[in-house]
Amino acid sequence: MSTSLYDLTVPVLIRALRNLSAILEKGAAHAKAQGIDPNDLIEARLAPDMLALPGQIQRASDSAKGCVVRLGGIPNLAMADDETTFEQLQARIAATIAFLEAAPREAIDGQEEREVVLQTPGGNFPFNGRAFALGFVLPNVFFHVTTAYAILRHKGVPLGKFDYLGGI
Numbered sequence: 001m002s003t004s005l006y007d008l009t010v011p012v013l014i015r016a017l018r019n020l021s022a023i024l025e026k027g028a029a030h031a032k033a034q035g036i037d038p039n040d041l042i043e044a045r046l047a048p049d050m051l052a053l054p055g056q057i058q059r060a061s062d063s064a065k066g067c068v069v070r071l072g073g074i075p076n077l078a079m080a081d082d083e084t085t086f087e088q089l090q091a092r093i094a095a096t097i098a099f100l101e102a103a104p105r106e107a108i109d110g111q112e113e114r115e116v117v118l119q120t121p122g123g124n125f126p127f128n129g130r131a132f133a134l135g136f137v138l139p140n141v142f143f144h145v146t147t148a149y150a151i152l153r154h155k156g157v158p159l160g161k162f163d164y165l166g167g168i
Helices: 005-034 038-042 053-072 086-102 129-154 161-165
Strands: 115-120 123-128
Touching (some): 005 038, 005 086, 005 129, 038 053, 038 086, 053 086, 053 115, 053 129, 115 129
Antiparallel strands (some): 115 123
């Protein structure tokens, strides 16, 4: 029995975003408990040329949404990329999860060979549906979730591997 493309993407993306939400919750709670200005965490980045915390959440969200948009032909849920608080970031994650949960399985399954062209400022990158999902979307989402985790961990938020992995 084969595994469906939907099962390889949508539930995995939802889990990653739920774990990201829990990581942000710990960040906000840590700031409050330690008397840290939440903006110190929100504006943090690992290196000068990397996105700050909101950018990591925005890119994880965009990649997750882009998966079902490009594979399933589903109209995108536009988001302004203007989040500046933990509450706004949590709202974005919740909206992204709701968007993914509403994606019909039948729109994703069977799209393994669908042509997907990712358009970026650096050029266009052609994929088939399987390669797009497994070789671009999932690694990209995990990169941004990991980077958000690392930013907060670097700023002293008490996070561990099981916070990243979530309930197992």
